[in-house]
Amino acid sequence: MMASISSLYQGHPTLLIDKNRRLGKKLAMTGGGRCNVTNNGSLDDLLAGIPGNGRFLYSTFSQFDNHDIMQFFQDRGVALKVEDHGRVFPSSDKSRTIIEALTKTIAELGGELALATEIVSVKKDDDHFILRSSDRTWTCDKLIVTTGGKAYPSTGSTGFGYDIARHFHMPVTDLEAAESPLLTDFPHKQLQGISLSDVTLSYQTHTITHDLLFTHFGLSGPAALRLSSFVSGGETVFLDLIPQMSSQDIDQALEAQRDKSLKNALKTWLPERLADFYAQSFPQKVKQLTAKDKESLLKRLKALPIPVTGKMSLARSFVTKGGVSLKHINPKTLESKTTPGLHFAGEVLDINAHTGGFNITTALCTGWVAGADHW
Numbered sequence: 001m002m003a004s005i006s007s008l009y010q011g012h013p014t015l016l017i018d019k020n021r022r023l024g025k026k027l028a029m030t031g032g033g034r035c036n037v038t039n040n041g042s043l044d045d046l047l048a049g050i051p052g053n054g055r056f057l058y059s060t061f062s063q064f065d066n067h068d069i070m071q072f073f074q075d076r077g078v079a080l081k082v083e084d085h086g087r088v089f090p091s092s093d094k095s096r097t098i099i100e101a102l103t104k105t106i107a108e109l110g111g112e113l114a115l116a117t118e119i120v121s122v123k124k125d126d127d128h129f130i131l132r133s134s135d136r137t138w139t140c141d142k143l144i145v146t147t148g149g150k151a152y153p154s155t156g157s158t159g160f161g162y163d164i165a166r167h168f169h170m171p172v173t174d175l176e177a178a179e180s181p182l183l184t185d186f187p188h189k190q191l192q193g194i195s196l197s198d199v200t201l202s203y204q205t206h207t208i209t210h211d212l213l214f215t216h217f218g219l220s221g222p223a224a225l226r227l228s229s230f231v232s233g234g235e236t237v238f239l240d241l242i243p244q245m246s247s248q249d250i251d252q253a254l255e256a257q258r259d260k261s262l263k264n265a266l267k268t269w270l271p272e273r274l275a276d277f278y279a280q281s282f283p284q285k286v287k288q289l290t291a292k293d294k295e296s297l298l299k300r301l302k303a304l305p306i307p308v309t310g311k312m313s314l315a316r317s318f319v320t321k322g323g324v325s326l327k328h329i330n331p332k333t334l335e336s337k338t339t340p341g342l343h344f345a346g347e348v349l350d351i352n353a354h355t356g357g358f359n360i361t362t363a364l365c366t367g368w369v370a371g372a373d374h375w
Contacts, residue, residue, distance in 0.1 A: 001016065001023060001024065001102040001103070001106065001367070002102065002363070002364045002367030002368050002371070003144045003146055003343075003345055003367035003368070003370050003371035004016045004106055004111050004371065005102065005105050005106060005109065005111075005368075005371065006367065006368045006369070006370070006371025006372050007142075007144070007371035007372075008106065008109035008110065008111050008371075009109065009371075009372075010371075010372065010373045012142075013110075013112075014111050014112065014371075015111075015112045015113075015114060015138065015140070016106065016111060016112070016113050016114070017114045017117050017119060017131070017133075017138075018113070018114070018115050018116075018117065018156070019116070019117060019118040019119075019156050020115065020116070020155070020156050021115055021116045022115065023099060023102070023103055023113070023115070024095070024098075024099035024102065024103070025155045025156060026148065026152060026155040026156070026157065027095055027098065027099055027360070028095045028096070028099060029095070029152070029155070030095060030360060031087075031089060031095070033094070033095055034089050034090070034093045034094065034095060035089065035090060035094070035095035035097070035098045035099075035360075036087050036088065036089055036355070036356065036357045036360065037069065037073065037080070037088055037089065037090065037098050037357065037360055037364075038066045038069045038070060038088045038357045038360060038361045038364070039066055039085075039086045039087060039088060039356055039357030039358055039361060040066060040067070040070065040082050040086045040088050041066070041086045043061060043065070045086065046061065046065070046066060046358065046361065049353055049354045049356060049357075049358035049361075050351065050352070050353040050354070050358055050362060051226075051229050051230075051352065051353070051354070052178065052229065052321055052350070052351050052352030052353065053326055053350055053351045053352075054351070054353070056326050056329075056331055056351065057331075057351065057362065057365070057366070058331070059331040059332045059369075060331070060334070060365050060366055060369045061365060063365075063368070063369050063372070064364075064365045064368040064369055065361075065365060066088075066357075066361050066365075068365075068368075069361060069364050069365070070088060073090070073098065073101055076101045076104070076105060077101075078090055078097055078098065078101050079091035079092070085210065085222075085356055086356070086357070087356050087357050088357055114136075117133050117136070118133055118134070119131050119132065119133055119160070120132055120133060120134060122143070122164050122167065123167075124168070124339065124341075124342075127141055127340075127341070128140065128141055129141070129142075129143040129341065129342070131143070141341055142341045142343065143341060143342050143343065144343045144344070144345060144367075144370045144371060145161045145164050145165070145342070145343070145344045145345070145348055146161075146344075146345045146346045146348065146363075146367060146370075147159075147160050147161030147164075147348050148161070148320075148346060148347045148348060149175070149319065149320025149322075149323060149347040149348060150162075150175060150314050150315070150320050151177070151179075151314055151315070151317050151318055151319055151320045151347075152315065152316075152317075152318070153315055157320075157347070159175075161324070161344070161348035162175075162323070162324065162348070165324045165344070165348075168336065168338070168339045168342060169338065170324055170325065170328045170336060170338065170339070171324075171325040171327075171328065172322070172323060172324055172325065172350075173322040173323060173324075173325055173350045174322050175314065175320055175321065175322040175323070176232070176314065176320075176321045176322060177228070177311050177312060177313065177314045177316075177317035177319075177320075177321065178228060178229045178317065178318075178319040178320065178321035178352045179225040179226070179228060179229070179317060179318035179319035179352070179354065179355050179359070180225065180228040180311040180312045180314075180316075180317035180318070180319075181215065181217065181218060181219065181220040181224060181225065181228070181311070181312045181316075181317075182218045182219045182220075182224045182227070182228055182231070182237070182308050182310075182311060183217050183218045183233070183308065183309045183310040183311060183312070184217075184218035184219055184306050184307060184308055184309060185306075185307040185309055186214075186218065186219075186306055186307075187277070188214070188215070188216050188217065188218065189216070190273070190277055191214035191273070191274065191277060192214055192215060192216050193213075193214065193215075194213070194214045194271055194273055194274055195211065195212070195213045195214075195221065195271075196211065196212045196213075196221075196241065196271070196274075197211050198210065198211065198243070198244075199211075199212050199223060199239060199240060199241050199242075199243060200223070200239070200240040200243040201219075201223040201224060201227050201237055201238070201239055201240075202227075202237065202238050202240070203227055203230055203231055203235055203236075203237045203238070204230070206227060206230045208222075208223045208226045208227050209223070209243055210222040210223040210226065210356075211223060212224060212239070218308075218309075219306070222354070222355055222356060225318060225354070225355055226354045226355070228311050228317075229321060229352065229354075231308050231311070232310070232311065233308055233309055233310035233311065234308070234309075235307075235308050236305050236306065236307050236308065237305075237306050237308055238303045238304065238305055238306070239303070239304040239306055240301075240302050240303060240304075241269065241270060241274075241301050241302075241304070242269050242301055242302070245269075247298045247299075247301075247302050250269075250298060250301060250302075251294060251298060253265075253268065254286055254289075254294070255286075257286055258285075258286050258287040259285070259286070259287060260285070260286055261279070261284055261285060261286070262278075262279045262282055262283065262284060262285065262286050262289070263275050263276060263279040263284075265286050266278055266279060269301075278297070278300065278301070282296075282297060318355055318359070319347065319352050319353070319355075319359060320347055320352065321352045322350055322352075323347065323348055323349045323350040323351065324344050324348055324349050324350060325350055326349065326350050326351070329344060329349065332374060333369070333370075333374045334349075334366055334369055334370040335370075343370040344370070345363070345366035345367045345369070345370035345371075346362065346363040346366055346367060347359070347362075347363065349366065351366075
């Protein structure tokens with residue numbers, strides 16, 4: 001949608017083809033249906049939120065960035081609000097608000113739509129691309145592929161964009177799940193449904209401080225989703241439940257509550273069920289803890305080891321890691337270096353970003369740049 005708008009701004013006749021009956025099917029799902037449309041952080045914040053080849057986007061962000069996204073929607077009467085961790089949502093809390101703003105802009109600029117239309121082949125004849133569906137044929141001199149990756153194929157992202165790239169002899173890197181819930185060896189039944197705010201999940205040098213959810217299969221929520229880019233199964237991740245306090249601080253706070261039950265003392269920092277879970281392995285009262293007990297407790301609070309057995313499948317993950325090789329893409333125009341007129345934008349590229357507005361930022365910004373004229 002953003003690529004179409006950018007192209008239309010340049011005065012080009014533009015057709016947007018979508019296999020779905022409505023535009024923005026995947027956009028409608030984002031942010032729990034509220035549409036986390038971008039993140040309001042700095043350039044450094046953006047790049048930190050795009051662990052998969054984010055630096056490739058320097059040129060993209062110099063042309064159109066997250067603040068341009070916010071301005072774009074505000075100029076169209078969409079009120080925005082900023083929540084924790086810089087996440088930007090429409091004030092309406094409805095994805096439909098964002099989708100309607102994009103759809104209305106396409107219409108106002110005279111763009112054409114071909115919905116419920118699946119392209120089955122793409123070829124090039126001299127200077128023109130030839131696109132075919134089951135019953136129609138189109139030709140164009142510029143083709144922008146924004147088909148997404150292979151995550152959530154029910155939204156239409158079945159990997160067809162990779163087939164287009166391969167047809168034009170552009171390599172596609174290995175694909176795997178990213179922003180994926182983690183499968184773990186852990187007492188799931190006892191902790192299922194517990195949500196935690198701003199805890200720290202780490203693996204080797206990768207440290208994520210964000211919200212976390214215990215599920216029937218393992219871990220979900222932003223902290224787990226973000227760390228999933230760096231694990232695949234067989235690793236042990238570590239959970240710090242109270243990152244804002246050192247072990248010494250916690251020890252002193254416990255000492256000040258010597259006469260309390262350990263469970264009640266732990267409820268200072270932990271939800272009741274989690275405090276129960278921790279307290280069951282130790283003496284009932286804080287004052288009954290031995291030095292060895294305290295050492296063990298503090299270690300489990302600050303660095304609880306959680307073995308990861310795997311990740312959710314690509315079809316049930318939020319993001320595809322891997323895609324069209326960036327070595328064959330011009331970073332200033334997002335055009336193929338070997339096939340003039342062929343552009344790629346969004347998740348079909350070998351770029352993966354975190355949830356929290358970074359993925360949509362990448363999609364909208366690369367869409368704008370791919371649709372623009374470059375002199």
